[in-house]
Amino acid sequence: ALYTDPASLPRTTYDYVVVGGGVGGGVVAARLSEDPRYRILLIEAGPSNEGILPVEIPLLCTRLSPNTPYTWNFTTTPQAGLDGRALAYPRGRLLGGSSSVNYMAWTRGSRDDYDRIAKVTGDIGWSWDALVPIMKSIETLTPPPDGRNTVGEIDPSIHGTNGPISVSLHMALPVDKYSIETSQELSNFPYTVDYNDGKPLGVSYIQAAIRNGSRVSSATGYIQPALAAHSTLDVLVNSHVVKILQTGSSKGVPIFGGVQFATSANGPIFTVNATREVILSAGSLGTPQLLMLSGIGNSSYLQSMGIKPLVNLPDVGQHLQDHPSVANVFNVNSSDPTTDDIRTNSTFAAEQMAEWQASGQGWYSLSPGAQFGYFRLPNNSPVFSGAGDPSAGPSSPHVEIIVSDGFGGTPQAIPATGRYLSLLTAVVSPSSRGSVTLASTDPFADPVVDPNFFSSSVDIGIMREAVKTARQFAAAPAWKSYIVNEYGPFQSAQTDADIEAVIRNSTLTVFHPVGTAVMAPFGSTHGVVNPDLTVKGTKGLRVVDASVFPFIPAAHTQAPTYIVAERAAILIRLAAILS
Numbered sequence: 001a002l003y004t005d006p007a008s009l010p011r012t013t014y015d016y017v018v019v020g021g022g023v024g025g026g027v028v029a030a031r032l033s034e035d036p037r038y039r040i041l042l043i044e045a046g047p048s049n050e051g052i053l054p055v056e057i058p059l060l061c062t063r064l065s066p067n068t069p070y071t072w073n074f075t076t077t078p079q080a081g082l083d084g085r086a087l088a089y090p091r092g093r094l095l096g097g098s099s100s101v102n103y104m105a106w107t108r109g110s111r112d113d114y115d116r117i118a119k120v121t122g123d124i125g126w127s128w129d130a131l132v133p134i135m136k137s138i139e140t141l142t143p144p145p146d147g148r149n150t151v152g153e154i155d156p157s158i159h160g161t162n163g164p165i166s167v168s169l170h171m172a173l174p175v176d177k178y179s180i181e182t183s184q185e186l187s188n189f190p191y192t193v194d195y196n197d198g199k200p201l202g203v204s205y206i207q208a209a210i211r212n213g214s215r216v217s218s219a220t221g222y223i224q225p226a227l228a229a230h231s232t233l234d235v236l237v238n239s240h241v242v243k244i245l246q247t248g249s250s251k252g253v254p255i256f257g258g259v260q261f262a263t264s265a266n267g268p269i270f271t272v273n274a275t276r277e278v279i280l281s282a283g284s285l286g287t288p289q290l291l292m293l294s295g296i297g298n299s300s301y302l303q304s305m306g307i308k309p310l311v312n313l314p315d316v317g318q319h320l321q322d323h324p325s326v327a328n329v330f331n332v333n334s335s336d337p338t339t340d341d342i343r344t345n346s347t348f349a350a351e352q353m354a355e356w357q358a359s360g361q362g363w364y365s366l367s368p369g370a371q372f373g374y375f376r377l378p379n380n381s382p383v384f385s386g387a388g389d390p391s392a393g394p395s396s397p398h399v400e401i402i403v404s405d406g407f408g409g410t411p412q413a414i415p416a417t418g419r420y421l422s423l424l425t426a427v428v429s430p431s432s433r434g435s436v437t438l439a440s441t442d443p444f445a446d447p448v449v450d451p452n453f454f455s456s457s458v459d460i461g462i463m464r465e466a467v468k469t470a471r472q473f474a475a476a477p478a479w480k481s482y483i484v485n486e487y488g489p490f491q492s493a494q495t496d497a498d499i500e501a502v503i504r505n506s507t508l509t510v511f512h513p514v515g516t517a518v519m520a521p522f523g524s525t526h527g528v529v530n531p532d533l534t535v536k537g538t539k540g541l542r543v544v545d546a547s548v549f550p551f552i553p554a555a556h557t558q559a560p561t562y563i564v565a566e567r568a569a570i571l572i573r574l575a576a577i578l579s
């Protein structure tokens with residue numbers, strides 16, 4: 001059942017206790033609950049997702065963060081690579097975690113992204129070929145809200161038909177034809193039917209976790225169906241986990257079999273025990289914070305913070321990676337609506353809301369963006385002369401261009417009038433790495449988050465080339481009558497130095513932090529978790545969330561995290577059978 005008050009939990013001992021009801025935790029808790037032998041507790045700091053309309057309506061996703069009741073309202077440290085700016089760095093804080101507030105894009109990543117993970121962890125189970133059945137098992141390919149014929153816009157043969165997450169294309173948009181014509185006109189922007197086949201390079205229609213015009217999250221796809229189907233699962237919301245407890249040791253290895261939590265900073269502390277495993281799924285910022293608060297991390301650092309070190313794992317909180325993005329905005333001369341009209345035309349907005357409420361159709365059924373373009377820089381690009389090529393391999397892009405029919409993705413003030421096209425460019429193979437550390441030993445204090453954007457020179461070089469690539473895309477004959485001119489600071493940026501200056505001044509995050517509890521081979525002295533996601537040097541503790549990626553996939557990170565979590569559920573069940 002779903003509990004809002006810890007005092008009403010029916011038991012204090014479970015087989016598995018899962019911390020964090022986001023993508024990783026939602027999947028694992030739901031899958032483990034399918035086995036009638038086990039009792040599972042999922043603990044989430046935030047509230048239930050149910051009944052929150054903006055969480056359901058795809059187009060309202062941009063209003064769910066930052067600084068709302070549904071997010072952890074973190075801020076980065078001032079970023080030296082971004083002219084000293086500190087960025088809002090929200091994460092979802094409700095059932096479904098960030099999948100309840102994210103922008104829903106569904107991108108698996110490239111074959112090389114997964115094959116690289118398999119290589120650096122020494123586990124072939126993380127390779128693309130091994131994971132394809134898992135990828136399919138997550139998905140149900142669903143028609144777009146307008147029900148149109150989508151032949152040639154997606155490849156049904158590579159998608160699943162019976163999984164918890166619906167994946168669909170958007171309704172057809174007026175802007176679609178310009179992107180597709182561009183791919184016919186310019187050979188360096190080829191059309192590719194489906195970027196989820198492991199070879200994402202080219203221009204494709206965006207796929208999103210949306211069903212009949214409503215968001216699909218780990219809460220709606222996994223947690224709620226599991227609660228309805230299995231009496232084995234308890235879900236406790238509004239409960240902030242403050243510590244993972246050592247409950248014993250076996251041959252000198254500490255066993256972590258307990259979890260402490262509270263409903264507020266001054267509230268009483270509750271404890272539950274896990275006889276089999278504690279699964280930590282608090283996300284790339286919450287997981288390293290909790291590990292460190294529990295004595296797992298760099299021992300000398302923990303000592304300096306006044307925390308008793310229990311397991312020395314210096315990589316906890318290190319290696320944070322994220323995708324930086326900038327928006328190249330254009331004024332457009334459009335006789336059709338753009339998403340700007342929802343903001344600038346209240347009659348249009350009301351009509352569209354009525355249509356969404358009646359049928360799940362119309363502009364509110366859209367998540368941001370119309371097409372994704374994935375591109376590589378030439379192998380001999382001078383950008384790679386220092387740090388080398390950071391991409392996973394030839395199937396993996398350096399750059400993403402998000403074609404978005406409206407104003408967005410920039411720190412500039414949103415104009416009150418006008419119609420716009422935004423070509424958001426993201427460095428999807430960054431080499432910069434940052435960190436998550438503790439501001440204090442107070443578990444309710446925000447961690448110190450430093451994505452360290454553009455600390456590696458190759459990343460600023462890739463972004464500079466990405467901006468030029470976006471301009472080439474916009475210069476295709478297809479856009480001639482549509483695009484009027486560039487809008488905002490890029491307009492006057494012509495030299496490389498000018499472009500870099502605008503980049504540093506306007507880069508934001510795509511909200512994809514990973515890597516703060518990285519996987520590394522069994523027996524290695526580096527890394528935080530083993531390839532089966534058990535925490536090194538411990539018993540009874542696993543991490544299942546985006547923090548385990550040793551390299552950031554060249555993709556939006558929710559589908560990769562669902563993939564990690566589905567495989568984790570298999571590994572956990574296997575470990576139970578073998579124990």
Ligand SMILES: Cc1cc2nc3c(=O)[nH]c(=O)nc-3n(C[C@H](O)[C@H](O)[C@H](O)COP(=O)(O)OP(=O)(O)OC[C@H]3O[C@@H](n4cnc5c(N)ncnc54)[C@H](O)[C@@H]3O)c2cc1C
Pocket residue numbers: 019020021022023024025043044045046065090091092093094095096097098099101102103104105106107239240241242281282283284286287290510511512544545546547555556557558559561
């Ligand atoms: C604004 C935004 C837009 C995004 N857009 C996209 C997109 O379009 N496509 C895409 O693929 N990805 C997107 N992402 C990224 C994607 O959502 C994440 O990669 C994914 O959700 C990561 O899953 P996770 O399990 O690691 O963490 P999360 O899904 O964030 O889950 C972590 C959970 O742990 C809970 N938690 C944390 N600390 C504690 C604690 N101490 N006690 C109890 N519970 C705790 C949190 O409240 C949360 O519910 C976006 C993210 C954001 C924030």
